Amino acid sequence: MNKTQTQHFQRLYQKHVDALYRQGKADTTIDVYSRAVRRITAFFDRCPDTLTADNLKTYFSSLVKTHSWSTVKTDRNGLQFFYHHTLNKQWPWVDIIKPPQRKTLPVILTQLEIQRIINQTQELRYQVFILTTYSMGLRLGETLNLTVADIDSQRMKAHVRLGKGKKDRLVTLPQKTLSALR
Template identity: 50%
Template sequence: MNANEHARFQALHQRYLTELTLRGKSPKTIDLYTRCLRQVCDYFETCPDQLSTDQLQQYFMHLVEHRSWSLVKIARNALQSFYQYVLGKPWEYVPIVKAPKVQTLQDVLSLKEVERLISRTRKLSYQVYFLTTYSLGLRLSESLNLTIADVDSHLMRVHVRCGKGKKDRFVPLPLMTLKALRRYWATHRHPDLLFPGWHPREWPSVSPPPASPG
């Protein structure tokens, strides 16, 4: 791109960034979408508002051949939102990207495999973390974000906050997991987090006496 095109791209990029932010998109989504916009511009060395249908077909053919279907879908969504939010144009190129319908089953560890994983882990923190993640059916980040207040030992459930789709949910709490969490928490007695050593938040310098999970 020449100097004028580069300046126009920067202006469009900033407008797109502003629109995504105002529409409540997460920082991760904003980063992915704006990166996809920059990549298609770099591919053709032109501004996105100058792309033709043939160019978009060529670009997505390149993605289909060399990238994962998940990335193809992200690029499609990024360009679609750019056309709608910034250019004020309807997206007319969705049919050029059609992911194959493949149904797969996720690999699930058997009970013996989980027992072997935990038994071969020496540190108590890892043992309790793996047990919590598996027994509650959580994602890794969801386990790390658990707090003492999320554990309800009376109703025997755990409040999982901001999961997939930024949605909260409750999951059953096995008695074995509750006992393990209490045993591990007694080793660090953090006033808020269940797994403080792995969490980016800092410990508070001054805090009231902590309460045990549940």
């Protein structure tokens, strides 16, 4: 890209990032959506507002061969956001790329397997961490962010703050977990 094109891209890119912030997107979402715009710009060495549907098909065909489906989906979503909120254009090419639908069951450990993991763990703090995470159905980050003030032993609830989607929620606190936390 020449200097004028680069300046034009930088203005659009900043407009894109500003729109992401205005929408209240998480920092990680802003990062991956912005990366998608930078990646397609580098791929064609031109500003994304000049790309055609055939260009997008070419790009996504290449992306599928070199990146994970997760990356392909986030690039698609990031570019769709760019077109809609930055360029004020419709994104008529959503069907250009459609990741395969996989329906797999999650791996769920049995109580015996969890008990073995806890018993093999040497330090008490790690045993309590594993028990708390598993028994309350928490994500790792949610368990790490728990504080004493979040535990309500009267109602047998724990307040999970800023979980997935930056949402708070109350979860049941099993008696065994409460005993271990004490």
